[in-house]
Amino acid sequence: MTIHRKTKKQYLTICAFLVLAALFTTALSAAGLSGDQPRRIRFELRLASYEKMDGWKSVPGPYAAKTDIWISPEAALTNAELARAWPQPDGDGFSVGFLLTEEGALKLARLTKSHVGEFVALMLDGRVVSAPKIMAEITGGRAFIQGKLNEEEARSIAEGITVK
Amino acid sequence: MTDTDRSNYQSCLDGNLDRLLQLGEPTPRMPENLKAFIRSRLTEVGAKPESKNILSRKWAVWPLAATVMTALVLIVLWYGNSSKAVAWADVQERLEQVRTMTCMARIENSATAGNPITEMFKVYHQDPGLSRSELYVSDADIHIDEPRLKLISINRRKHDREELLRLFPGARRAEWETRIFRTNGRELHYAPAVDRAAVNWKLFNQITADKTRRIGERMINGVSAVGFEFDVPRQWYIDAFGKVRAQLWAGHDDGNVLFIEWNYRNALGQNVKTELSDIQWNAPLEANLFDLVVPDGWSIGRSETESAEYVNTGFVPGFILQIGPEGREPLVITGDVAGVVKGEQVTRPDTGIPSEVRITIQLKPEAVQRLRDYANANPDALIVADFNRQIKVVPSLTAADSSVLSFDLSVLDLSLAELEQRYFTTTIERKRP
Numbered sequence: 001m002t003i004h005r006k007t008k009k010q011y012l013t014i015c016a017f018l019v020l021a022a023l024f025t026t027a028l029s030a031a032g033l034s035g036d037q038p039r040r041i042r043f044e045l046r047l048a049s050y051e052k053m054d055g056w057k058s059v060p061g062p063y064a065a066k067t068d069i070w071i072s073p074e075a076a077l078t079n080a081e082l083a084r085a086w087p088q089p090d091g092d093g094f095s096v097g098f099l100l101t102e103e104g105a106l107k108l109a110r111l112t113k114s115h116v117g118e119f120v121a122l123m124l125d126g127r128v129v130s131a132p133k134i135m136a137e138i139t140g141g142r143a144f145i146q147g148k149l150n151e152e153e154a155r156s157i158a159e160g161i162t163v164k
Numbered sequence: 165m166t167d168t169d170r171s172n173y174q175s176c177l178d179g180n181l182d183r184l185l186q187l188g189e190p191t192p193r194m195p196e197n198l199k200a201f202i203r204s205r206l207t208e209v210g211a212k213p214e215s216k217n218i219l220s221r222k223w224a225v226w227p228l229a230a231t232v233m234t235a236l237v238l239i240v241l242w243y244g245n246s247s248k249a250v251a252w253a254d255v256q257e258r259l260e261q262v263r264t265m266t267c268m269a270r271i272e273n274s275a276t277a278g279n280p281i282t283e284m285f286k287v288y289h290q291d292p293g294l295s296r297s298e299l300y301v302s303d304a305d306i307h308i309d310e311p312r313l314k315l316i317s318i319n320r321r322k323h324d325r326e327e328l329l330r331l332f333p334g335a336r337r338a339e340w341e342t343r344i345f346r347t348n349g350r351e352l353h354y355a356p357a358v359d360r361a362a363v364n365w366k367l368f369n370q371i372t373a374d375k376t377r378r379i380g381e382r383m384i385n386g387v388s389a390v391g392f393e394f395d396v397p398r399q400w401y402i403d404a405f406g407k408v409r410a411q412l413w414a415g416h417d418d419g420n421v422l423f424i425e426w427n428y429r430n431a432l433g434q435n436v437k438t439e440l441s442d443i444q445w446n447a448p449l450e451a452n453l454f455d456l457v458v459p460d461g462w463s464i465g466r467s468e469t470e471s472a473e474y475v476n477t478g479f480v481p482g483f484i485l486q487i488g489p490e491g492r493e494p495l496v497i498t499g500d501v502a503g504v505v506k507g508e509q510v511t512r513p514d515t516g517i518p519s520e521v522r523i524t525i526q527l528k529p530e531a532v533q534r535l536r537d538y539a540n541a542n543p544d545a546l547i548v549a550d551f552n553r554q555i556k557v558v559p560s561l562t563a564a565d566s567s568v569l570s571f572d573l574s575v576l577d578l579s580l581a582e583l584e585q586r587y588f589t590t591t592i593e594r595k596r597p
Contacts, residue, residue, distance in 0.1 A: 084516075086516045089339055089465045091332065092314070093335065099518055099575065100575075102555055102556060105558065106548065106558065110546050114544050139557070140574070141575065
């Protein structure tokens with residue numbers, strides 16, 4: 001009988017512990033502090049060229065063709081300049097929209113104003129995902145990473161590039 | 165002819181005849197009577213040179229005169245015929261009678277390096293304010309009964325409200341945009357954009373005849389057409405970055421518009437060419453073409469755009485605006501602002517997408533000139549606006565009207581209504597419909 005009572009007590013303790021653990025995990029998750037935080041993705045925007053440039057590094061270009069592209073040694077923008085990012089509906093797919101900080105917006109405006117007609121490489125974790133041509137000065141600090149993504153992919157990138 | 169001339173002429177003739185006879189005569193002697201005959205004939209001919217010349221000139225003049233007459237007749241006929249052709253006013257009158265329109269729209273966008281991107285649409289319009297465009301997956305789909313569609317856009321426009329539904333069949337996704345137009349003035353001056361989905365033929369009535377130029381005649385689908393060329397007011401286009409040149413071809417006899425083409429450069433520096441062809445006027449259209457219905461099982465993304473037009477509105481006392489090159493004395497200060505003229509806010513409820521908030525101000529002419537002079541002399545200098553010492557933003561100087569500047573103030577995280585309340589001298593009453 002004593003053994004039985006002990007076992008029952010142990011069961012109750014374990015159950016109570018499990019309930020508390022579940023509550024604690026739920027609370028952490030709700031607060032966004034769980035261990036399932038999105039993986040941080042390194043974001044960079046660099047000047048780029050499809051022609052060889054002295055001092056620039058050659059890396060595989062974007063899209064399926066994988067033509068090499070030369071990227072500037074300095075990153076004009078990094079994760080630090082991203083204020084917010086989100087999955088942005090884009091035609092029949094999604095892209096990643098982002099809004100820059102005040103300083104980031106000024107940097108992007110400076111860069112695009114003085115390099116109209118040139119290319120920029122949008123890079124995620126060191127890989128060029130798109131290399132659009134600068135058609136005009138970009139004011140407002142709002143831009144997109146396009147790449148025929150589905151909503152989940154776009155969300156995952158948006159969350160990853162804004163992890164502090 | 166004088167006697168001296170006649171004598172000189174005769175001696176010259178004799179000399180030439182003797183030389184001819186010496187050179188050309190194979191036999192030692194030519195009979196004198198033959199020489200005399202030739203001489204007399206030559207003398208006879210030489211005595212009437214004027215009449216011979218006159219005769220030959222006449223023969224030359226007749227064909228020339230005939231040609232000139234024919235040309236004159238043709239010119240008179242052409243002019244008379246042209247004068248009967250439709251005038252711009254006739255075209256406008258015909259457009260006033262239009263209630264429905266269908267056409268094919270071809271848009272060529274010379275985006276970046278490489279081949280231009282071409283898209284083909286079937287377009288439907290119906291008064292008042294209904295339009296629909298269908299974008300084909302490929303050109304091959306144009307001629308088949310059940311074409312594969314990449315995008316269907318349906319637009320229902322009222323005076324101060326517009327509903328735009330975009331359906332993407334491939335992704336089974338819909339985007340539903342509501343646009344609301346507000347003003348604190350007596351009336352809205354908003355003009356819908358003239359694009360593939362919302363061509364508004366009534367807008368062509370704003371083009372006066374003196375702003376058009378006849379560009380000739382040509383055949384379109386077997387119909388003789390008269391062409392007009394004119395510049396489209398840029399405010400019709402949201403993204404035009406320069407002159408918008410249009411050509412409109414109307415039936416020579418009835419003034420029905422047969423073909424429209426316009427070209428412009430957009431804000432991204434891309435050349436955009438739009439052609440409307442196979443235009444059918446006043447053909448009956450199925451009412452359900454314009455139904456705003458999302459098929460079952462599709463996902464829907466909603467957005468709301470609010471456009472506000474302000475009249476007699478400025479910044480509140482104490483507000484500070486400074487615009488100029490980075491790190492240098494401002495070229496424009498608060499006192500140079502003639503007024504706040506426009507505000508726009510795009511929100512996407514139920515998403516994490518931050519609102520876009522943009523305002524447009526109008527500057528006094530002398531301030532515009534200062535900015536323009538500086539920008540021309542220093543094309544690489546970045547012009548920055550210090551908005552009430554709260555945020556530095558780069559104004560957009562490429563608006564259709566050169567006296568206005570617009571700023572994206574999204575980073576402030578304030579709604580348009582909150583911006584009005586804090587910084588503007590007037591606010592717009594917002595009543596939810």
